[in-house]
Amino acid sequence: MAVRRILANRQRRRSRGSWPIQESAARRPEGWPGWPDGKKFAFVLTHDVEGVRGLDRCRKLAEMDKALGFRSCFNFVPEGEYRLPDTLHTYLQQEGFEVGVHDLHHDGSLYRSFRSFKEQAPKINQHLQSWGAVGFRAGFMFHNLEWIKNLNILYDASTFDTDPFEPQPDGVETIFPFWVQGNGSKGYVELPYTLPQDSTLFLVFKERTIDVWTKKLDWVAAHGGMALVNVHPDYINFGGKGASSEFSAELYESFLKHVSSRYRDVCWFALPREVAQYTAQIKPVLRP
Ligand SMILES: [Zn+2]
Numbered sequence: 449m450a451v452r453r454i455l456a457n458r459q460r461r462r463s464r465g466s467w468p469i470q471e472s473a474a475r476r477p478e479g480w481p482g483w484p485d486g487k488k489f490a491f492v493l494t495h496d497v498e499g500v501r502g503l504d505r506c507r508k509l510a511e512m513d514k515a516l517g518f519r520s521c522f523n524f525v526p527e528g529e530y531r532l533p534d535t536l537h538t539y540l541q542q543e544g545f546e547v548g549v550h551d552l553h554h555d556g557s558l559y560r561s562f563r564s565f566k567e568q569a570p571k572i573n574q575h576l577q578s579w580g581a582v583g584f585r586a587g588f589m590f591h592n593l594e595w596i597k598n599l600n601i602l603y604d605a606s607t608f609d610t611d612p613f614e615p616q617p618d619g620v621e622t623i624f625p626f627w628v629q630g631n632g633s634k635g636y637v638e639l640p641y642t643l644p645q646d647s648t649l650f651l652v653f654k655e656r657t658i659d660v661w662t663k664k665l666d667w668v669a670a671h672g673g674m675a676l677v678n679v680h681p682d683y684i685n686f687g688g689k690g691a692s693s694e695f696s697a698e699l700y701e702s703f704l705k706h707v708s709s710r711y712r713d714v715c716w717f718a719l720p721r722e723v724a725q726y727t728a729q730i731k732p733v734l735r736p
Pocket residue numbers: 496497498550554586587588
């Protein structure tokens with residue numbers, strides 16, 4: 449982590465003009481009509497559950513979201529270091545949360561080659577079906593918009609508008625959802641995350657405030673885009689001492705409070721699948 453921090457700080461200085469805000473990412477996909485009910489922008493919460501530590505904190509995190517009037521999507525690794533308990537799956541569904549698939553093993557093997565992807569795709573499709581999930585996000589935010597066509601999904605959420613700190617750092621340079629056409633009538637919606645990840649801000653850069661989030665949120669709102677957040681239960685400390693690989697739940701909680709008090713009336717608070725359903729009807733495309 450220490451080495452990663454030094455490299456990331458160097459990268460941060462180099463990326464000053466393109467992170468966290470890349471002005472060119474305000475571009476709208478072709479045919480974008482705006483948000484439902486005249487809302488100004490959209491706010492979407494996602495949680496990738498990396499390991500056992502995260503799994504154990506899902507309920508606490510869901511309860512925090514719920515208490516502040518939010519619903520979110522929990523993305524679980526189907527064949528990683530834990531198994532998703534039926535009780536948790538049922539609880540999330542009953543409370544109005546969404547469940548998505550996060551990679552298959554989360555060991556970096558999915559995108560190692562096209563062959564590897566093709567081998568794992570049928571298993572991912574099985575898990576999507578058995579969980580009643582329609583969304584996917586790859587481990588380490590690896591992405592290939594062609595290969596993803598092998599998944600039976602409504603949406604993928606493995607890309608970002610700008611994030612030079614990811615191992616595959618090419619952003620899609622838009623803060624809007626867009627349609628990726630497959631073969632025939634098939635295709636899927638791509639939902640880039642557009643706010644920096646919690647791990648980047650609070651673990652790598654050791655930020656002590658939520659200023660980067662609120663600034664980016666304001667910018668996304670001003671341009672009518674989609675503020676899509678990814679926060680990992682694995683890294684949230686709900687009390688007690690907390691490891692160095694954790695940040696205080698109070699930071700996250702204060703961000704949610706900020707969003708709801710500032711934007712309550714003008715924002716569409718939606719699950720990723722709702723944004724994807726809306727986008728799939730319109731099929732706005734992103735021109736290079
Ligand atoms: Zn992950």
